[in-house]
Amino acid sequence: MTTYTVRKGSPDKIRADVVVVGVTDQDGQPALAPGGEGVASAYGRKLAPLLATVGATGKQGETVKIATGGTLKTPLLVLVGLGPVDRVDTAAVRAAAGAAARAVSNCASVALALPAADAEHVRAALEGFRLGGYTFTRFKSGPHPEPAAEVVVLSDAARTKAVATAVETVDAVVRAVALARDWVNTPPGDLTPPKFADAVTATQKLSSAKGKVKLTVLDEKALAEKGYGGILGVGRGSDSPPRLVELTYHPRGAKTHLALVGKGITYDSGGLSIKPGASMVTMKMDMAGAASVIAATLAIAELGLPVQVTTYAPLAENMISGSATRPGDVLEMYGGKTVEVLNTDAEGRLVLADALVRAGEHDPDVVVDVATLTGACVVALGERISGLLGNDETLLGDIETAAEAAGERVWQLPIPVEMTEKVRGNSKIADLAQHNSERWGGTLYAAAFLQEFVEGRRWAHLDIAGPAYNEKGPYGHVTTGGTGHSVATLVELARSLGARD
Ligand code: BES
Ligand code: MN
Numbered sequence: 188m189t190t191y192t193v194r195k196g197s198p199d200k201i202r203a204d205v206v207v208v209g210v211t212d213q214d215g216q217p218a219l220a221p222g223g224e225g226v227a228s229a230y231g232r233k234l235a236p237l238l239a240t241v242g243a244t245g246k247q248g249e250t251v252k253i254a255t256g257g258t259l260k261t262p263l264l265v266l267v268g269l270g271p272v273d274r275v276d277t278a279a280v281r282a283a284a285g286a287a288a289r290a291v292s293n294c295a296s297v298a299l300a301l302p303a304a305d306a307e308h309v310r311a312a313l314e315g316f317r318l319g320g321y322t323f324t325r326f327k328s329g330p331h332p333e334p335a336a337e338v339v340v341l342s343d344a345a346r347t348k349a350v351a352t353a354v355e356t357v358d359a360v361v362r363a364v365a366l367a368r369d370w371v372n373t374p375p376g377d378l379t380p381p382k383f384a385d386a387v388t389a390t391q392k393l394s395s396a397k398g399k400v401k402l403t404v405l406d407e408k409a410l411a412e413k414g415y416g417g418i419l420g421v422g423r424g425s426d427s428p429p430r431l432v433e434l435t436y437h438p439r440g441a442k443t444h445l446a447l448v449g450k451g452i453t454y455d456s457g458g459l460s461i462k463p464g465a466s467m468v469t470m471k472m473d474m475a476g477a478a479s480v481i482a483a484t485l486a487i488a489e490l491g492l493p494v495q496v497t498t499y500a501p502l503a504e505n506m507i508s509g510s511a512t513r514p515g516d517v518l519e520m521y522g523g524k525t526v527e528v529l530n531t532d533a534e535g536r537l538v539l540a541d542a543l544v545r546a547g548e549h550d551p552d553v554v555v556d557v558a559t560l561t562g563a564c565v566v567a568l569g570e571r572i573s574g575l576l577g578n579d580e581t582l583l584g585d586i587e588t589a590a591e592a593a594g595e596r597v598w599q600l601p602i603p604v605e606m607t608e609k610v611r612g613n614s615k616i617a618d619l620a621q622h623n624s625e626r627w628g629g630t631l632y633a634a635a636f637l638q639e640f641v642e643g644r645r646w647a648h649l650d651i652a653g654p655a656y657n658e659k660g661p662y663g664h665v666t667t668g669g670t671g672h673s674v675a676t677l678v679e680l681a682r683s684l685g686a687r688d
């Protein structure tokens with residue numbers, strides 16, 4: 188267990204194994220960032236040549252270790268790059284703290300002397316450090332590196348109410364992000380729909396959201412009785428039956444009702460429209476949307492935010508067998524609309540459609556769905572930015588603001604009317620065509636399809652196909668594998684909706 192504290196103090200006086208100080212890039216020259224003044228004065232005129240000798244440039248993500256030889260109270264000084272001096276914002280601090288966490292993985296006590304003059308920067312430093320140090324060791328034989336016992340953030344804003352709130356938020360958000368990452372990283376055979384539902388049930392006993400969140404799991408029998416044709420149609424090729432997980436958090440006095448829906452394909456082989464082998468390798472991550480909305484709901488409840496939240500995670504495994512749905516089959520979705528399946532690899536929209544209709548039954552004020560929905564979104568926005576689509580400018584703006592505060596990146600894409608016309612017009616035998624034979628604008632078509640199931644409610648859709656899973660090396664607070672992207676944004680959105688009443 189690590190303890191995290193925020194207090195006033197100077198990096199040259201603090202007793203710890205290591206002190207972390209930021210370096211900015213000032214027109215090509217390295218300069219110590221705010222927070223590091225004590226180090227600058229302890230080294231005096233030796234600082235500039237030292238920075239040059241160790242090759243510190245202030246480039247974002249760069250870390251350099253220096254043995255202090257008694258110049259500071261700590262034996263080790265870690266310099267971490269913050270990037271250009273004119274852009275030391277919370278994103279830069281979060282990223283630098285994340286890189287620092289990986290540089291100091293063997294130390295028992297760590298002091299962070301990064302720019303942290305206000306609560307937002309304290310939050311960024313603490314969140315970046317804790318998320319950047321995340322590891323997934325469940326399937327590695329030990330021994331595993333010990334995390335630090337003590338982490339201190341040095342800030343003049345210590346002991347203010349805003350910092351106390353920030354520390355509390357960080358704690359709930361970090362645990363939720365780690366939970367989502369753990370689930371995404373878990374191999375698909377170890378997280379089938381029934382096992383995932385059991386894992387969600389298990390959090391009920393552990394989490395401090397205990398008692399505040401009500402959980403219901405619909406199994407394949409209940410899904411069949413109620414007519415969840417989308418979830419069943421996707422899941423029927425698998426030996427592991429589908430589930431629909433529902434969470435409700437209803438605090439007294441809540442005025443706004445937020446519904447969350449997350450795509451939970453525990454493995455996406457593509458089904459009969461099978462994926463090429465190389466594209467299948469990472470498809471255990473196709474439940475990242477479900478992991479995010481569930482983990483975010485638990486965090487929102489732990490924080491006691493004054494918003495009603497109902498959360499739906501349709502869980503299914505998209506596999507191939509004699510009972511799998513065929514391209515050409517027609518499914519009757521929950522609520523009665525019929526859909527012609529034209530490509531079994533476009534399965535996410537089918538499970539989401541059922542869950543969106545279900546979400547509407549409780550008459551929420553806003554609906555947000557999160558899904559690793561389309562490869563086309565990765566083509567459009569790259570691996571680090573989510574696509575944001577929907578039908579309500581205010582809600583979309585709120586999500587952009589929340590993402591900014593949470594340190595996650597989203598970008599709006601349109602849902603043009605011609606896509607809706609294709610969704611409605613391209614099936615000769617059913618109400619809707621699940622798939623567009625033309626590949627251009629695949630993200631927009633998928634969103635236009637989902638829009639058919641929200642019945643005019645205020646709704647937003649986050650396509651997290653790019654940022655949900657990091658196949659490359661870690662950067663900033665984002666580690667390799669499952670990233671937990673969107674958890675922090677959803678918690679922040681709930682906070683802003685709650686604050687508005
Ligand atoms: N789960 C995939 C989308 C995906 C792709 C997520 C890459 C993360 C990385 C989704 O189910 C899918 O297969 N989408 C198809 C849709 C197509 C058949 C219209 C795609 O993107 O190719
Ligand atoms: Mn697919």
Ligand code: ZN
Pocket residue numbers: 452455473532534535559560
């Ligand atoms: Zn998928």
